[in-house]
Amino acid sequence: MSEQYDLIVVGSGAAGLSVALSAASGLRVAVVSRGVLGLDGATCWAQGGIAAAIGSGDSPGQHAADTIHAGQRLNNKSAVRWLAESAPDVIRWLISLGMQFDVVNGRLALGREAAHSFPRILHAGGDATGAELIRALRDAVARQPQMDRYEFTDVCEILKAGEKAVGVLARNRRGDLIRILAPNVVLATGGIGQLYCHTSNPSEADASGIALAQLAGAETADLEFVQFHPTALAPIDGDGNPQLPLITEAIRGAGAILLNDQGMRFMAAAHPQAELAPRDVVARAVWDQVSRGHRVYLDARPLANSLRARFPNLVQACHQRDIDPRVQLIPVVPAAHYHMGGIKVDLHSLTRVPGLYAVGELACTGVHGANRLASNSLLEALAFGKALGERLAQRGPVAPITRVDPPAGHAVRAESANDQMVLARLRQLMWNDVGIFRTEDGLQAALHQIQVMERRCLSGAPVLRQLLVARLMVEACLRRRESIGAHFLASPAMEFSKPAHGQAVA
Template sequence: MAGPGLQGERFAVIVVGSGISGLFVALEARHLGRVLVLTKGSIDDCNTRWAQGGIAAAVGPLDSPEQHLADTIAAGAGLVDEEAARILCYEAPARIRDLVRYGVSFDSLGGEVALGREAAHSRARVLHAGGDRTGAEIETALSEAAKDPAITILDHTLVTRVITREGEAAGVEAVALQTGEREVYLADAVVLGTGGAGQLFSHTTNPDVATGDGVALAFDAGAEIADIEFYQFHPTALRVPGVPTFLISEAVRGEGAVLRNRAGEAFMKRYHPLADLAPRDVVARAIVREMRSDGSDHVLLDCTGLKSVDLAARFPAIFAYCMSAGIDIRVDPIPVAPAAHYLMGGVRTDTWGRTTVPRLYACGECACTGVHGANRLASNSLMETVVFGKRVVEHLAAGGGGAAAATPDRAALPMPATAAPSHAELQAMMWECAGIERDGAGLERGLQTIAGWPARGEGAVTREAFERQQMTTVAALMLTAALRRTESRGGHYRSDYPETDDAHWKRRQVFVRER
């Protein structure tokens, strides 16, 4: 409960973020009392809306949660929390039913739900809605359902601090961006559902809002941050001069599209037995090496052999976007290159979404449940948001309270004393120093760059200035973790330490703010 002396409008639950995790939590929690959703953009600005591939669940007759679990563990490169992954895989079918109840209409074929296969899945278990518009379809359905008297949604409202009293989360401080007014909102629980951090990098599939705010807010409040070095770069984003980066879903390769180099060679068979459906980290690094060998900034994704697939119907958003860039994917190969896509680490939580700060919860991409380990299995991300969002609310309904147990060997780190001069300078530095291939010299150079930036402003209230501070915090955490992890594993690849070192590094790195 909030401590004495605090004044502000009071809610049962405050949710920060309006993607699938935030809206799902708000909908599930409305029976607990008034729910407040705060989002710095509009309700539509979120990573969910851009998720093309789909949502994974073992609902097919030839599939099982146990097989889904085995694939998740295999993809995670030795660091998956098996308890959390088991919960994800076994509760996934029920969460699909919840989404249907909230109005999501999944694609069907012959009267049965249509299931696709994506990289590192041993079965076809990926559900889609609206073809390659799965995220948008889910977001639209949840946004409509959230028009409920019990749910207050304030957009263009920037959360600048999680308020703690006697060590517990008690509410948030926020700024109404359109008026500049500062507000305090109080609640019995605060849930962070702010999404990822793709804007740390100059090439990303993420929207402008993905600046790592939830991770930085939690770190500042004293919560643990885990696995922050593991960042997933999606292998195939459109790379056309003058055209914004756009995700070309893995589901395109799932339908049979082939990656080719400049010579026209289908090169992935040289890198992995699964060829074009190898894990994302393998495919991304293979593309980088092919580009380097060819002296090119892209490879080609060839869909022209998919004569039995109606590409315009199966991938309407991709088809339309490529056509607008002058590419007819039925006859033209698509120029693609890797781009920053998904943060595997984040605010460390237990299987009920609790952080190490009592009454502060996190779910979705900003959280680190341990489900993804060092490398996320495709289409597990949307499912993670609803599985653990549901568990957050179940815990609150049972009385809430308590916190995730602290990690005994966590490392204390200071908040950065500086902030990036601009988004572009931070993005360029991170792409160069902490991108797909890393080394010690580059990571140290990145930390030195941060140390040389201007001092943090006091009381930054503009969205851009505040985002630069949050991005600098997350960048410093990521660079530090990547520098300390002297091995390669999953989404973290060190060219100076190219081998996986289980003897020393089959463990998670956890950081907490130095006090």
């Protein structure tokens, strides 16, 4: 028995819910997600905000120029222009759904961030933008009778009929395999941070969407471009959870500095802007210290009097680790944060597989090029998701599925202790060799080890998805022979900065 819909959306973050809500007035929609709708995935963790050129003197053209500058001109210029022009409409749509953005004197408050040349970042609840966005999207979903939810359901495989995607095979909350069929399948499964042993991303961001699409015949692009955030709160020893709380860059903007365990302020020597250098420069400098055996700390003591009011999330995260940031140093490590690459799609979010679409962090529209401009990722997920949903709704219901090829049996086993062990080894390998500093030798060694792990896994093991994506990422790194954007290929002379294989770095 299979349920039939007009549209299946896999993922309930900003991207998935935008597609589903925009399509739901005309189509029967199923939304499938790993946890509680909207509350799983990265969206509800987003802090900073959503970029849109709506301020006085600003323009979509300037927003596009900043995006292309950050992306080192490797961006798809048409996608960037379309995104920047769509942004004001996305904000109006969110307001119409009930999202409460922060306002000052009755006008939308606009913050200025990183390499944006104008104040154009809209936020909600200060640094709780993602939580408010998800609240508004969930409330809107609750008003849609045409939408069915499949929560705590893991999609294992895209079902096909010949060349065309016609549904998904998934494991539901009871552990049963189920088939859900539709002529349109949208993947919105988020990022890949969980392939690394330190990440800002939640457990759902484990790259499974890239594997699903690639195994169904879709192409990947720009997989080598992973953005690392320089400062996440260092893990508690022995805690295997790779997700770490982010420490916002705004705190360095306010005057906090980085020190190593000898009290040395190493950023002053690394870049003329010291702690305010670009994100990737700071991340590399922190990595360099850690890989030389130093611990790295953020010193926020000069801000002691204003910390609680200005950075409440940081204070709370520190307290959970028994750190009082007013009088103590805060231990930090860099963390995998955002994936610019993913499943290659056209401007209509279509992969090369008919009927299969990808949106949000999973997709590579080419908007970000070699590096993401801050606050463009929620915008991309919302803009491309909304446009895709509207297009599918306009097309209207399509004939039901009458033919499905037998599944290939990818990832159909229940997760085992062995999957967990292999994943832990993979994370360390990715961190050491496919992380902030990469070398040709390290990448070749990683490729070999991943291939060995793949051969040793039982067919149908869920971890094969992570191994596949990791291998594709290493292969993409090896093809990109120069350092650009977030891909930093160290020369042999710099190899001393890399930890030995298998050595934990934090």
